[in-house]
Amino acid sequence: MTDTDDDELWARRFHPSPQAPVRLVCFPHAGGAASYFHPLSAALAPDAEVLAIQYPGRQDRRRETCVDTIPELADRVFGALDGRVKPPFVFFGHSMGAVVAFEVALRFARAGGPAPSRLVVSGRRAPSSRQRRVDLGTDAAVVAELRRLGGTPEMFLRDPELLASIVQVTRVDYRALDDYAAPPDAVLDGVPVTALVGDSDPVTAVDDVPAWGRHTSGPFELHVFPGGHFFIESRKAEVTAILSKAVKALS
Secondary structure, X not given: OOHXXXXXXXXXXXXXXXXXXXXXXXXXXXXXXXXXXXXXXXXXXXXXXXXXXXXXOOHHHOOOOOOOOHHHHHHHHHHHHOOOOOOOEEEEEEOHHHHHHHHHHHXXXXXXXXXXXXXXEEOOOOOOOOXXXXXOOOHHHHHHHHHHHXXXXXXXXXXXXXXXXXXXXXXXXXXXXXXXXXXXXXXXXXXXXXXXXXXXXXXXXXXXXXXXXXXXOOOEEEEEEXXXXXXXXXXXXXXXXXXXXXXXXXX
16 A cells, blocks of 8 residues: 555545645544535635545445554554645544544654644543543444434434444444543643534533643634534534634635
């Protein structure tokens, strides 16, 4: 496999814009896939090129084994992107994707090369704070959790083949999150962090989100939206505007 092949395996470019001055790298939520960011890619092209990360075990990578720890997943994403993402670039991660994006950003910074110009995190408490464990021992429990959070179309949950795949990857992703917590001294040097959260998110309380500011020596800003865990859908225009502003500031 060539370096280019590895890049394309991990990063989807739905609207290739090689001449765009900025790249936005997007990291999906637990159980999610790269295609979740297709609408965002369309909204930002051609001013920014969106690279949507595709984790193993889902969609066209469904025959691959899921990665069951956040550090290993971050290592593999970093290995695929390092030296192949043209700076400047911004990272955006929702829910589980927020901590994966943070860990990949740390790896870029520690490698001494170009780090993200900004980290935008959504629907997740700070990486040094563990989320409450959720028992997903049965398929019914997984479905109940997905319905509680929203974000998964009901038609997917009623399709036996799709549901089997969603249940499998969601369970592995939650196990990875259960075992994850960054040390309090895991800090991005000078990278601005923007945090987004819904005011009625059942898993991420607004009061838990400002702690993200302790994980950067750069500026921190918080945006609170009406909505639950997937406020990024109900407030799509506002979220897209924040991301558009972040990338245009680097143009």
